[in-house]
Amino acid sequence: MKPKIQSIVLLLMITITLSCKKDNDEPAAKTKTELITSGSWKRTAFIANPAYDWNADGTFDTNLLNTMFPCEKDNFETYQTNGLVITDEGVTKCNPSDPQTWSVSWRFSNNETKLIWDIGDEYTLLELTATTLKFQSTFVENGVTYTHVETYGH
Numbered sequence: 001m002k003p004k005i006q007s008i009v010l011l012l013m014i015t016i017t018l019s020c021k022k023d024n025d026e027p028a029a030k031t032k033t034e035l036i037t038s039g040s041w042k043r044t045a046f047i048a049n050p051a052y053d054w055n056a057d058g059t060f061d062t063n064l065l066n067t068m069f070p071c072e073k074d075n076f077e078t079y080q081t082n083g084l085v086i087t088d089e090g091v092t093k094c095n096p097s098d099p100q101t102w103s104v105s106w107r108f109s110n111n112e113t114k115l116i117w118d119i120g121d122e123y124t125l126l127e128l129t130a131t132t133l134k135f136q137s138t139f140v141e142n143g144v145t146y147t148h149v150e151t152y153g154h
Contacts, residue, residue, distance in 0.1 A: 030130070032108060032128055033081065035128050035129065036079045036133065037081050038130065038154070040076045040078045040154070041077050041078070041133050041154065042075075042076040042152060042153060042154075043073070043075070043076075043150060043151070043152050044151050044152060044153045045063075045065065046063070046065050046149075046150050046151075047063060047064065047148070047149045047150075048061070048062050048063075048064050048146055048148050049062060049146070049149075050144065050146065052146055052148075053067075054068060055067060055068070055069060064148070069094060070092055071089070071090075071092040071094035073090075074089075074092055075087060075088060075089055075090050076088050079106060083106060083107060084103045084104070084105060084106065085105075085106040086101050086102070086103045087102055087103070088100060088101045089101070104117050104118055104119045105117070105118035106118070108125075112125070113125055115135055121137065122137065123136065124136050126149065127151075130154075131153055132151065132152070133151070133152040133153075134149065134150070134152070135149070135150055136148060136149045
């Protein structure tokens with residue numbers, strides 16, 4: 001009788017241990033720095049409110065991707081863990097004499113809700129996932145306040 005009770009107790013202990021065991025195979029949530037530095041980002045949407053004349057050709061639009069030159073649309077950015085963001089001009093450059101890449105310093109601020117480029121650009125971070133980077137900026141021009149929302153993907 002004792003071996004049977006011992007077997008039952010052992011089986012119960014194994015069952016309890018397995019049911020209480022945490023799944024250690026789940027990856028830890030990535031930090032915002034890990035997410036933003038995980039690869040190059042290409043602009044997939046660029047929305048203005050109100051409509052804006054992006055390239056000063058007299059065309060005002062809320063979907064600024066529609067008004068951007070092809071040489072602007074193929075650019076992409078790579079955020080590095082060393083605090084630099086590198087902008088690559090992509091396949092086409094608007095001015096052939098411009099460098100292929102240029103870089104500025106970047107950082108998060110305000111509890112990682114702001115993205116700061118140290119050339120005076122400040123963006124409010126709206127979304128940052130493994131595949132999407134979305135932020136907005138606001139500026140005033142000729143007395144009009146414009147809000148731009150930019151979305152990037154891998």
